[in-house]
Amino acid sequence: MDTTSRNNMTKPVPEAKSAATRDRILGAAARVLSLKGYAATRLSDIADLAGVRTPAVYYYFPSREVLITEVMVVGQLRLREHVETELAALPAGTPPMDRICAAVKAHLQVELDLSDFATAVTRNSGQLPEEVRARLREESGAYLALWRDLLATAKAAGAIRDGLDLRAARMLVMGALNWTPEWWNPRQGSLTGVIRTAQSLVRHGLGTP
Amino acid sequence: MDTTSRNNMTKPVPEAKSAATRDRILGAAARVLSLKGYAATRLSDIADLAGVRTPAVYYYFPSREVLITEVMVVGQLRLREHVETELAALPAGTPPMDRICAAVKAHLQVELDLSDFATAVTRNSGQLPEEVRARLREESGAYLALWRDLLATAKAAGAIRDGLDLRAARMLVMGALNWTPEWWNPRQGSLTGVIRTAQSLVRHGLGTP
DNA sequence: TTTTGAATCTAATCTAGATTCATAAATGTC
DNA sequence: GACATTTATGAATCTAGATTAGATTCAAAA
Numbered sequence: 001m002d003t004t005s006r007n008n009m010t011k012p013v014p015e016a017k018s019a020a021t022r023d024r025i026l027g028a029a030a031r032v033l034s035l036k037g038y039a040a041t042r043l044s045d046i047a048d049l050a051g052v053r054t055p056a057v058y059y060y061f062p063s064r065e066v067l068i069t070e071v072m073v074v075g076q077l078r079l080r081e082h083v084e085t086e087l088a089a090l091p092a093g094t095p096p097m098d099r100i101c102a103a104v105k106a107h108l109q110v111e112l113d114l115s116d117f118a119t120a121v122t123r124n125s126g127q128l129p130e131e132v133r134a135r136l137r138e139e140s141g142a143y144l145a146l147w148r149d150l151l152a153t154a155k156a157a158g159a160i161r162d163g164l165d166l167r168a169a170r171m172l173v174m175g176a177l178n179w180t181p182e183w184w185n186p187r188q189g190s191l192t193g194v195i196r197t198a199q200s201l202v203r204h205g206l207g208t209p
Numbered sequence: 210m211d212t213t214s215r216n217n218m219t220k221p222v223p224e225a226k227s228a229a230t231r232d233r234i235l236g237a238a239a240r241v242l243s244l245k246g247y248a249a250t251r252l253s254d255i256a257d258l259a260g261v262r263t264p265a266v267y268y269y270f271p272s273r274e275v276l277i278t279e280v281m282v283v284g285q286l287r288l289r290e291h292v293e294t295e296l297a298a299l300p301a302g303t304p305p306m307d308r309i310c311a312a313v314k315a316h317l318q319v320e321l322d323l324s325d326f327a328t329a330v331t332r333n334s335g336q337l338p339e340e341v342r343a344r345l346r347e348e349s350g351a352y353l354a355l356w357r358d359l360l361a362t363a364k365a366a367g368a369i370r371d372g373l374d375l376r377a378a379r380m381l382v383m384g385a386l387n388w389t390p391e392w393w394n395p396r397q398g399s400l401t402g403v404i405r406t407a408q409s410l411v412r413h414g415l416g417t418p
Numbered sequence: 419t420t421t422t423g424a425a426t427c428t429a430a431t432c433t434a435g436a437t438t439c440a441t442a443a444a445t446g447t448c
Numbered sequence: 449g450a451c452a453t454t455t456a457t458g459a460a461t462c463t464a465g466a467t468t469a470g471a472t473t474c475a476a477a478a
Contacts, residue, residue: 423477424475426471426474430469433466434464434466436462440460443456
């Protein structure tokens, strides 16, 4: 997925091969991480999946930790970007609760369908060594802030039930979403089904009747 | 926590010392696991916390994996037992949605306050090697079944909104609960506050208006 | 006392991976 | 088609931790 990206219209085919391999390794790392978790992710697994020998990884990344950190940062970034994009696409004047539901949908799409990177972040955020966590803090803070805004706006508009602890409510909702990779599987239920259910839960759980 | 247990009224003080140390090691393992995660849990951390040298662990457990497996099994068991106990304590005729809310409360109590073992399970379930996971499957299946029953009963009683995918709804709720150890901290909010919010979310999220 | 077995310790050993490095292929350049 | 540079490799090396081996301590039994 998305192996090319960068340098779109500049030099014809600069270090195309190189960039491609680098992306292949990064993508492989994301996938292994999302499947096996930080503990069990060996550099050799990543290399195998990328179709390259282990030392080749060092041609592109100085260490395992740097590679993993990049996966996490990219994952967190993509998650936020996708959600922001979807929100931005909403017509002006969309009611705040509908915006929240759109964010729920977008989050689940990235998490479950679009990006191993995003899954890697949520499935491993609790297990990372402190340095990686620190490196991630800023970006994940931005994502949390996005949701904080979403709820605060809805609250201000009177769309959220009274007496709810907003922080706790927000974290509970995000927890429900973040836990989905632990149980959801495309073979036993459609993605749109999960999205619909999550939206319904959130709308009725948070909203005024 | 529960250092003695077994052999209550037989021999005066049999292998009391031994059982105590074993429990100390097990408890230390639960705590380290719940704090640092499977990846970062070293036998030496466990030994340190238990006040013993690393090899002493091997006097009680044949391997790191067996030790960790036991922590997980105990954690999953305690989680279910506590929830079952709380449910059993409810007066007969308690409405199904109130029973669900009681389960929410019980789950959060064990998870956040009572047992490092329970926290260890939920924070690491996704990272475990296949053998441990297999060993855990039966017990965690029992817990899932408990919740399935809770929801099915409520549904049958007409206490749950129509058009909700029950499996997805159940897993989303459990996800919200299981994710709490990732963010909740006794210093920035009372446990009862989180419980109240979670109950409110679940009641309105699942229930008929 | 002496003996014994449980409980621990210190000092190795062993091993899976991460990391390094000197060199081989490939690719592009003139 | 020889030269330079970029990519990738095989064959070491290094290291953190798990595991094992062999004392050592000590209380209680004999």
